[in-house]
Amino acid sequence: MKTVALYAGSFDPITLGHLDIIERATKLFDSIIVTVAVNHRKEALFSGDERIHLIKESIKPYPWADNVSVEKFEGLLVDFAKKRNATALIRGARRVSDFEYEFQMALTNRRLAPNIDTVFLMPDEKYTFTSATIVREIAAWKGELESFVPKNVVAALRKKYAGK
Amino acid sequence: MKTVALYAGSFDPITLGHLDIIERATKLFDSIIVTVAVNHRKEALFSGDERIHLIKESIKPYPWADNVSVEKFEGLLVDFAKKRNATALIRGARRVSDFEYEFQMALTNRRLAPNIDTVFLMPDEKYTFTSATIVREIAAWKGELESFVPKNVVAALRKKYAGK
């Protein structure tokens, strides 16, 4: 049995919590596709291509990097998952309150694609409260970023907010 | 990569919701060990051996039955998981309120065995509210059981409560 799993999100930008989930997923599935959801109706800090670049840079140093690919997509996630023959959608289960929304999406996706299951993994507890939204807020006010995002992302955030 | 996953619980008795999780797990992992936790300090309706027998009977008709084994254990789950070279612990994610307890157990297990990860799967929504506790309560009052447990378990419950 060869298993392909999708890990989708907006990754604006990728955090240490996301990286932790990707590493855990590589131990359970043969191949992981990190899927950057771009939505032309929502404003983002980094463009889709910038986000893909930051993810690729972040995972490069790891031994499991070869089993991970990074792709951009816009549309219904299950349509993309079917095209890639994915058997699972990975979600990071950080907090209890995330779950009702996560359950809603997971059950909606299951109705649209009954053969693809959503799998919840837990990041290390030190990343429980890390979110890209808070990271952007801290960056905007020049706060300490090193314990929330990889080093290359710290640099990218510093540059993005340099003139503001 | 060959993956072994443990699905532990008290299964007193196995429900249609448990069966649904087992089936989903067989699509993601090469081998599933359904692990019946027996606790000599807690009273149970069915003995450990009866519970194992009911699970084996319930899964026998399914094409994926060959990838599933059923075992009894008492002690710390992670110790048993290490002995069986399991890479994952499967938990059914039925309800949001389950999660805080589940997170607590998952993080405790991770601290005791960092290489084994807990994976949450969602049963079909029609099993969201099925629990062994409620099943026993309905059985005690001779209520309808067919939409909650497999047929062999209906029979076993009827027999158990026949004289009461």
Added chain:
Amino acid sequence: MKTVALYAGSFDPITLGHLDIIERATKLFDSIIVTVAVNHRKEALFSGDERIHLIKESIKPYPWADNVSVEKFEGLLVDFAKKRNATALIRGARRVSDFEYEFQMALTNRRLAPNIDTVFLMPDEKYTFTSATIVREIAAWKGELESFVPKNVVAALRKKYAGK
């Protein structure tokens, strides 16, 4: 359309929060049956008959008392509801955390009796945190009871714990 609603609980003892729900229910339904669940396997502070007596005494002063009857039952609630031709089961929705258990019971009951619906009402917010369990604890330590239960119940609790 004539509507009969059941309001079931253990009422060990009835609190001001329960009374508040009963009053609200009388404005929505033609007839309310307060249903005292007795369970010979669970220990209770007051006997089933004592609890019925305390409820009857508590509601007597109210103008809506004539539309409310009080009955004891043991078994599956939906079986009793069918016998009484009830169209609704009333539940007090006090706190968010109650809801998952309440949903589970409501959906189980619906599966057993599809024509009887569970209706959730909210007590006055000053009763949000009143529970019979806490009332018994306060009574055991001779604490102030007047803001939690009706006067006749204060007296009954004082008597119950007098010698202890």
Added chain:
Amino acid sequence: MKTVALYAGSFDPITLGHLDIIERATKLFDSIIVTVAVNHRKEALFSGDERIHLIKESIKPYPWADNVSVEKFEGLLVDFAKKRNATALIRGARRVSDFEYEFQMALTNRRLAPNIDTVFLMPDEKYTFTSATIVREIAAWKGELESFVPKNVVAALRKKYAGK
């Protein structure tokens, strides 16, 4: 006792979950007013009149349709409820996380109109995770809609998103 209940929402558009709640409400109350909240400050997919039309079309086939009327309103819900002599506000209790917001609205409404109570009903569990927001998202990406909304709404959504 003749009871009038309001079931308010934005219904943008009506879903099968909404329909399920309306049907349940007709068994408990003599008359139901489905109340379409329009808010000129919020963008909607369908206009207030379109939403009313879709609701009327959706309920027409049902035997209980005669006890249900559909109205548009803008302002404070309790003011509208008083004008219509409503005794209850109906809310669908889909998920636990909805409840804190629902409780807040219900208690605020009670303070503004103490004689009108909020009543929570549960939709069939297969509609637990259906929301108008997700329906619009699926429609935008041409996904399957038939298991989420009535047929006339499927057609209206297809037309709305045809050129996009």
Added chain:
Amino acid sequence: MKTVALYAGSFDPITLGHLDIIERATKLFDSIIVTVAVNHRKEALFSGDERIHLIKESIKPYPWADNVSVEKFEGLLVDFAKKRNATALIRGARRVSDFEYEFQMALTNRRLAPNIDTVFLMPDEKYTFTSATIVREIAAWKGELESFVPKNVVAALRKKYAGK
């Protein structure tokens, strides 16, 4: 030991629930700084200066007013807290669902400033469901405001919405 605590929020406008928390905080800490977060990227009903004025007016009648100062700030809260030598950040713990967001902010702040702790206080239960958002909504539709905000704020809201 002399203790300084910050109570930060947008206070758009201050409610009776906020006032209740401030009063409780004055009994636990020597000095309270009510900190009005202004965010030039978010639209507010009242300007930062108007909000400060309304808070100062609201607390003036109380005996503990001398231990409370009111300040405006923009940026990272912990930076402001360090400048003021605050030992604690006060948060009103109104509802369970607030907590996950609150925990996330509290843990993020702790990582940025390990010596400043977040302290949660509970308002009187009659303010559990009062929020500035709902207050603005009621004001917009000319509803009753007296049980939600201090008298001076009622007047300010009436004036603000007079011409709308």
Added chain:
Amino acid sequence: MKTVALYAGSFDPITLGHLDIIERATKLFDSIIVTVAVNHRKEALFSGDERIHLIKESIKPYPWADNVSVEKFEGLLVDFAKKRNATALIRGARRVSDFEYEFQMALTNRRLAPNIDTVFLMPDEKYTFTSATIVREIAAWKGELESFVPKNVVAALRKKYAGK
């Protein structure tokens, strides 16, 4: 202003999470009374005196130990708090699901003693999922205990379960 705070619990046994809360509390209050609730109706692993001894041993090495006393009590917590002139009850806010019970107790205590407020503090996130119940379970099965409880408690647990 001199402040006395009570930190009550069963501490069966004290964990690193409890210690973390005690240390945080010493920075906010002049004097802390760790209050060991003994309940002769509930079975405990360690006796009241053993629990007090373990707490005293655990805090002795810390510079703030002089501001902390340890006492045993049975009864209503607010009665004990009044006798000790406490101004605050400290609670560790570990998890969202704890909160509804915590709120219930806090509001009940406030009604019984309006001048004593409950204050919630957060332990370090690495102790979020540590509980005395799980510690006892791990000890019973001879699991690793060092990352959950102080060293003296590890030894006491090992001894307690040595012959079992």
